[in-house]
Amino acid sequence: MTATDLLVQQIINGVSLGAMYALIALGFTLVYGIMELINFSHFNVFMVGSYIALYVLEAFGISGQSTLMSGWPLVGVLVVALLVAMVGCGFLGVVIERLSLRPLRGVKGPSAMITTIGVSYILFNLVLLFLGTDTKNYPNPLPPLTFAIGGAVLRLREILIWVISLALMAGLYVFTRRSKMGKAMRATAQDPDAARMMGVEVDRVIMTAFFLGSALAGAGGMIFGLYYNFTSFVIGYSAGLRAFTAAVLGGIGNVPGAMLGGMIIGLIETLSGQVVAVRWTDVIIFSLLVLVLVFRPAGLLGRVAPNKS
Amino acid sequence: MSIASTLGRPFASMAPARRRSAATCAVALIAIIFPLIHGDDADIDSLANALSYAALALGLNIVVGMAGLLDLGYAAFFAIGAYVYGVLSSFQLQPDWSSFWEPFAFLGLVARMPGQGAVDVVHTTLSFWLALPLAGAVAAGCGIVFGAPTLRLRGDYLAIVTLGFGEIVPIVARNWTSVTNGASGLNGVAPPSIFGTSFGVDATPYYYVIVALVAALIFVSLRLRDSRIGRAWMAIREDEIAAGAMGVNLVRYKLLAFAIGASFAGMAGTFYVSKLQTATPEMFGFPVSVMILVMVVLGGMGSVWGVVLGAMVLQLLQSWFLPDLTDWLHQLGALIGNDAMQKIDLVQSIELIFGIVLVLMMLYRRDGLIPAHRKEAALTFEQQHAVVERVTAFALPGIAPPTARGKPLLEIKDITVRFGGLVALNSMTLTVPEGGVLAVIGPNGSGKSTLFNVITGLTPPASGSIRFGGKDITGLPSHQILQTGLARTFQNIRLFPNLSVMDNVLVGAHSRMQSGAVRSILRLPATKREELMARERVMEILSLFGNRLVPRVNQAVGNLSYANRRRVEIARALASGPRLLMLDEPTAGMNPAETMELAEQLKQLHTLGLSILVIEHKLDVVTRLADTVVVLDHGEKLTEGLPDEVRRNEAVLDAYLGRAHAAVKDIAVA
Numbered sequence: 001m002t003a004t005d006l007l008v009q010q011i012i013n014g015v016s017l018g019a020m021y022a023l024i025a026l027g028f029t030l031v032y033g034i035m036e037l038i039n040f041s042h043f044n045v046f047m048v049g050s051y052i053a054l055y056v057l058e059a060f061g062i063s064g065q066s067t068l069m070s071g072w073p074l075v076g077v078l079v080v081a082l083l084v085a086m087v088g089c090g091f092l093g094v095v096i097e098r099l100s101l102r103p104l105r106g107v108k109g110p111s112a113m114i115t116t117i118g119v120s121y122i123l124f125n126l127v128l129l130f131l132g133t134d135t136k137n138y139p140n141p142l143p144p145l146t147f148a149i150g151g152a153v154l155r156l157r158e159i160l161i162w163v164i165s166l167a168l169m170a171g172l173y174v175f176t177r178r179s180k181m182g183k184a185m186r187a188t189a190q191d192p193d194a195a196r197m198m199g200v201e202v203d204r205v206i207m208t209a210f211f212l213g214s215a216l217a218g219a220g221g222m223i224f225g226l227y228y229n230f231t232s233f234v235i236g237y238s239a240g241l242r243a244f245t246a247a248v249l250g251g252i253g254n255v256p257g258a259m260l261g262g263m264i265i266g267l268i269e270t271l272s273g274q275v276v277a278v279r280w281t282d283v284i285i286f287s288l289l290v291l292v293l294v295f296r297p298a299g300l301l302g303r304v305a306p307n308k309s
Numbered sequence: 310m311s312i313a314s315t316l317g318r319p320f321a322s323m324a325p326a327r328r329r330s331a332a333t334c335a336v337a338l339i340a341i342i343f344p345l346i347h348g349d350d351a352d353i354d355s356l357a358n359a360l361s362y363a364a365l366a367l368g369l370n371i372v373v374g375m376a377g378l379l380d381l382g383y384a385a386f387f388a389i390g391a392y393v394y395g396v397l398s399s400f401q402l403q404p405d406w407s408s409f410w411e412p413f414a415f416l417g418l419v420a421r422m423p424g425q426g427a428v429d430v431v432h433t434t435l436s437f438w439l440a441l442p443l444a445g446a447v448a449a450g451c452g453i454v455f456g457a458p459t460l461r462l463r464g465d466y467l468a469i470v471t472l473g474f475g476e477i478v479p480i481v482a483r484n485w486t487s488v489t490n491g492a493s494g495l496n497g498v499a500p501p502s503i504f505g506t507s508f509g510v511d512a513t514p515y516y517y518v519i520v521a522l523v524a525a526l527i528f529v530s531l532r533l534r535d536s537r538i539g540r541a542w543m544a545i546r547e548d549e550i551a552a553g554a555m556g557v558n559l560v561r562y563k564l565l566a567f568a569i570g571a572s573f574a575g576m577a578g579t580f581y582v583s584k585l586q587t588a589t590p591e592m593f594g595f596p597v598s599v600m601i602l603v604m605v606v607l608g609g610m611g612s613v614w615g616v617v618l619g620a621m622v623l624q625l626l627q628s629w630f631l632p633d634l635t636d637w638l639h640q641l642g643a644l645i646g647n648d649a650m651q652k653i654d655l656v657q658s659i660e661l662i663f664g665i666v667l668v669l670m671m672l673y674r675r676d677g678l679i680p681a682h683r684k685e686a687a688l689t690f691e692q693q694h695a696v697v698e699r700v701t702a703f704a705l706p707g708i709a710p711p712t713a714r715g716k717p718l719l720e721i722k723d724i725t726v727r728f729g730g731l732v733a734l735n736s737m738t739l740t741v742p743e744g745g746v747l748a749v750i751g752p753n754g755s756g757k758s759t760l761f762n763v764i765t766g767l768t769p770p771a772s773g774s775i776r777f778g779g780k781d782i783t784g785l786p787s788h789q790i791l792q793t794g795l796a797r798t799f800q801n802i803r804l805f806p807n808l809s810v811m812d813n814v815l816v817g818a819h820s821r822m823q824s825g826a827v828r829s830i831l832r833l834p835a836t837k838r839e840e841l842m843a844r845e846r847v848m849e850i851l852s853l854f855g856n857r858l859v860p861r862v863n864q865a866v867g868n869l870s871y872a873n874r875r876r877v878e879i880a881r882a883l884a885s886g887p888r889l890l891m892l893d894e895p896t897a898g899m900n901p902a903e904t905m906e907l908a909e910q911l912k913q914l915h916t917l918g919l920s921i922l923v924i925e926h927k928l929d930v931v932t933r934l935a936d937t938v939v940v941l942d943h944g945e946k947l948t949e950g951l952p953d954e955v956r957r958n959e960a961v962l963d964a965y966l967g968r969a970h971a972a973v974k975d976i977a978v979a
Binding site for chain 2 (some may be wrong): 036037038100103104107109110111112113114115117118119120121122124125126129237241244245248279280282283286287289290293294297
C-alpha cells in the first residue's frame with residue numbers, strides 16, 4: 001500500500017467509525033438539548049444494544065464467519081436485528097428516564113447527572129454479572145465482496161454501516177423538522193416553560209427524546225459489533241466517551257453538530273492511530289475536548305446562550 | 310440502668326457546641342486506641358486504606374460539596390501525588406552520577422549507587438515526610454494550571470473537562486514508561502521511615518500516619534467551612550452571579566477550592582503509594598473518581614464529617630462486610646442446595662452496589678447520611694404572629710453622610726446594550742448625585758433591569774462609559790464594581806437558599822473582610838475579631854427591619870416568606886457598606902402595608918446618607934422616595950424630572966397606557 005492508499009483506507013475506516021459515533025452522539029445531544037442533562041447512562045445503553053443485536057443474530061443461527069444466509073433473507077435478518085436492538089434500547093432509555101430521572105425533575109444542581117452515572121454503573125455491572133467478563137465474537141455474515149479504490153479496500157461491511165447510519169440520521173432529521181412531536185421537541189429545547197404553557201406535554205417530549213436517542217445508540221451498538229467483530233461489557237465507556245466528545249465538539253444540543261462531530265472524531269481516531277500511535281489516540285481526543293470547551297464552549301455549530309440574570 | 314443511658318444522660322444535656330466537641334474527642338479516642346485493643350493486622354490495614362479514601366473524599370468535598378464544582382476526574386490529582394513520591398523514592402529514574410548531584414546527596418534526597426555499566430547512577434531517595442507536602446503542592450499547582458482556563462465554564466461543561474483530564478492523566482502514566490514504568494507499575498517504592506526505622510509491612514504505623522493526616526484535613530476543612538472562605542465557596546455553589554455581585558472573586562475562589570482539593574488528593578496519593586509500595590495507572594481511573602464522588606454523595610455534599618463517614622462505610626463495606634456476606638450467602642446456598650447462590654461474589658459486585666447507592670441516595674436522600682445544613686426549628690406560632698416592630702431611629706456604622714452632597718456619584722454616558730439585533734439600551738445617559746434618590750420607571754421590557762446589569766458588570770455594554778465616584782468602572786468584573794461602593798438587589802431575588810440569613814448577609818460583608826485561607830485555618834485573634842465584628846454588624850443591619858429578620862437569623866433563607874427574602878437581599882447589599890444602593894423592584898410581592906413599611910425604612914437609610922437608585926413600579930413608593938424620576942421606554946430615556954412632573958407627562962402616559970389611551974384622548978377631543 002502506498003501512503004495515499006493508506007490515507008484513503010483510514011478515511012474509509014474513519015467515516016465508518018464516525019457514523020457510529022454520530023449515532024451515539026445524537027442521543028447525548030437530543031437529551032441535552034431538551035433537559036440540559038449529560039446522560040451518562042447512554043454509554044451503557046449503547047453497550048446493551050450491541051448485545052441485543054448479537055443475540056438476535058445468533059437466534060437466527062448467524063454466528064462466526066457464517067454464510068448460512070445470503071440475499072434477501074440475510075437483509076431481512078439484519079433489519080430485524082437492527083430494529084430489535086433499537087426498540088429494546090429505546091425502551092431501556094424510557095425506563096431509565098421514568099424510574100430515575102422523572103422524580104428529579106425540577107431539582108437543581110448536579111443530582112440528575114450523578115444519577116445517570118449511577119444508572120450507568122448499574123447497567124454495566126448487571127451485564128457483567130449475568131453475561132460474564134469474556135469478550136463475545138460478533139458474526140460477520142456479509143459476503144466477502146470488496147471494491148478496490150486504488151490500493152485501498154472498501155468492503156461491503158463499510159457500505160452497510162454507511163447506509164444504516166445515513167438512513168437513520170436522515171430519518172431523525174425529517175422527524176425533528178417535519179413531525180408535530182419534532183416541532184414540540186425543538187420548542188421544548190428553546191424554552192420548556194413556554195412550550196408547556198403552549199400545551200406541549202414536556203414529559204412526553206423528554207420520553208420521546210430518550211426513546212429516539214437510545215434507539216440510535218442501539219443501532220450504534222450493532223454497528224460496533226459488525227465493525228470490530230466483537231462486543232464486550234467494556235465498550236460503552238470508551239466508545240461512549242468518544243461519542244460524547246463528538247457531541248460536544250459539534251455543539252451539544254445541536255443535531256447536525258453531532259453528526260459533524262462524529263465524523264471528525266472518527267477520522268481523528270483512525271488518522272491519529274496512523275500518524276502518531278494508537279496508545280495516544282485518547283489523549284489527542286480528550287485534549288481536543290478540553291480545548292474546544294475552553295475556547296469554543298458552544299462547539300463548532302452551537303451558539304452560546306446569553307447569560308440570564 | 311444500662312451504661313449507655315448513664316453515659317447518654319449527661320451527653321444529651323450538654324450544649325450543642327460542647328456535645329460536638331465531646332463527640333469529636335470520643336471519635337479521636339477510638340481511632341487512637343483501636344490498634345491497641347484490636348490487634349488484627351489485616352483489619353488495621355483495611356482501616357488505613359479506608360482512611361486514605363476519607364482523605365480523598367474530604368478534598369473532593371471542598372471542590373464539589375462546598376464550592377459546587379462538579380469534578381469527575383478528581384483521581385487525576387490522586388495519581389499526581391502518588392507518582393511524585395513513587396517516582397522519587399524508587400529505582401525508576403537512574404541518571405548517571407555527576408558532581409551536580411552532590412548537594413542533593415548531602416541533603417539526603419539522592420544516593421549514589423553502582424550502575425549496570427561502568428559509571429555509578431543516582432538513586433532518588435525522597436523522604437516520605439518531605440514528599441507529603443511536596444505532593445500536596447505539586448497537585449495543587451496542577452489544579453491551578455488545569456483550572457485557570459477551565460473554571461469559567463458552566464457547571465456541566467466543567468464536569469466534562471475534568472472527566473477528560475481524569476482520562477488523560479492515567480493514559481500519560483501508562484505511556485510515559487521511562488518515568489512511570491507504564492502499565493507494569495513502579496517497583497520498590499520505599500516505605501516511610503522514622504528516625505531511621507522503616508515502617509516495613511506492619512500496618513499499624515501506616516494507620517497512625519493516616520489517622521493524623523485525616524484529622525488534620527478534617528480540621529482544615531472545618532476551619533475553612535466556618536470562615537469567610539467557606540462562605541464564599543458556598544455562595545458560589547448556591548448562585549454564582551449573586552456571589553460575584555456581592556464581591557466574591559469567582560475565578561480566585563474557584564481556583565482556591567480546586568487547589569486545596571487537589572492538595573488533599575496529592576497527599577493521599579503519596580500516603581497510598583508508600584503503603585502499597587507500588588503505583589499502576591489502573592489505580593487512578595474513572596471508576597476511582599466515581600467512587601470518591603459516591604463517598605461524598607453518600608456522606609452528604611458539603612458535610613465534613615459526612616464524607617468521612619461515607620468513605621469509611623463504602624470502603625469497609627468492600628473489605629469487611631461483603632466477604633462475610635458472600636460467605637453467608639454461599640453457606641445458605643449450600644444449605645438449600647441453590648447453585649447460583651453459591652457462585653455469587655458480592656465483592657465483585659461492589660460497583661453495582663455503588664451504582665445502586667448513588668441512584669437511591671439521589672432519589673431519596675440527596676442530603677446524604679449527615680446533611681451539611683442542619684434544619685433549624687421553625688419559629689413558634691407566637692413568634693410568627695408577633696406584632697411588627699417599627700424601628701424609627703437607628704444608625705449604621707459605615708454609612709456616613711455624603712461629603713459632597715449633589716456632586717455626581719454615578720455617571721452613565723451614552724451606554725448602548727445590544728442582544729443580537731435587539732437594542733436593549735440606546736445611548737443612555739444618567740446621573741445619580743451624591744445623597745440623591747433616583748427612581749427608574751418604565752413599562753416591562755423598557756431596559757430597566759438591563760440598565761442595572763450593565764452598571765454592575767453582568768452585561769457588557771456595546772459602547773459608552775460608566776463612572777462611579779470619579780472612577781471608570783466600565784467593563785470591570787462584578788466583584789470589583791461592588792468594592793467601589795455599589796451594591797444591588799435583583800428583581801427575581803438571588804439569595805443563597807441553603808444558607809442561613811446570617812450567612813447570606815455575611816457574604817455581603819465579604820469584601821469588607823480580609824482573612825485569607827491560611828489565616829482562616831489558623832484562626833488567629835485578628836481573624837476571630839474580624840468575624841465577630843462582622844456578625845455584630847449583620848445583627849445591627851437586620852435590626853433595621855425590626856423583628857422581621859432578627860428571630861429568623863439562623864433559618865435557611867429558602868424557607869422565608871417572599872417579603873422577608875426581599876429584606877434579606879437588601880440587608881446583604883447593605884452589609885457591603887455601599888455608597889450607592891441599587892434596588893430592583895424592592896417592594897414587588899409585598900402588600901400595601903409592607904410596601905409602606907419598606908419605603909419608610911429606605912427613606913431612613915437615605916437620611917443616614919445613602920444614595921439610592923431604585924427601579925419601582927408602585928408610584929406611591931416612587932413619589933415618597935425619589936428626588937428625581939427617570940422614565941425609560943424601548944431602551945431610551947423618555948423623560949426625567951420631579952415625581953409630580955413625570956406623573957403628568959403626556960409621553961409617559963402614552964408609554965404606560967399605550968395607544969388605547971391616546972385613542973381615547975383623540976375621541977374625547979373630537
